Amino acid sequence: MRKARNNNNFIDKTFTIIADVILRVFPASQQEKKAFSYYLNGLSAQDEGEYAEALNNYYQALQIEEDLYDRSIIYTILV
16 A cells, blocks of 8 residues: 655665554554555655645545544644
8 A cells, every 4th residue: 555655765765664564563453554554655745745645645544543642643744
């Protein structure tokens, strides 16, 4: 589900790999993992300047995410 990124530096590549591993092994429900995946895709799109796509991903994450703390993090990005 993750969008492939054109990572040009070591830090971005490392973060992407670590985030993918965490997403796979973290003891969370499929719904929580899907929301986190949308959140990461939103961050990636925002970083690339694709703001409409980023907003769409954040919106999808908010529709799925039920935890209030996690929702507040997504809202913080939008402000």
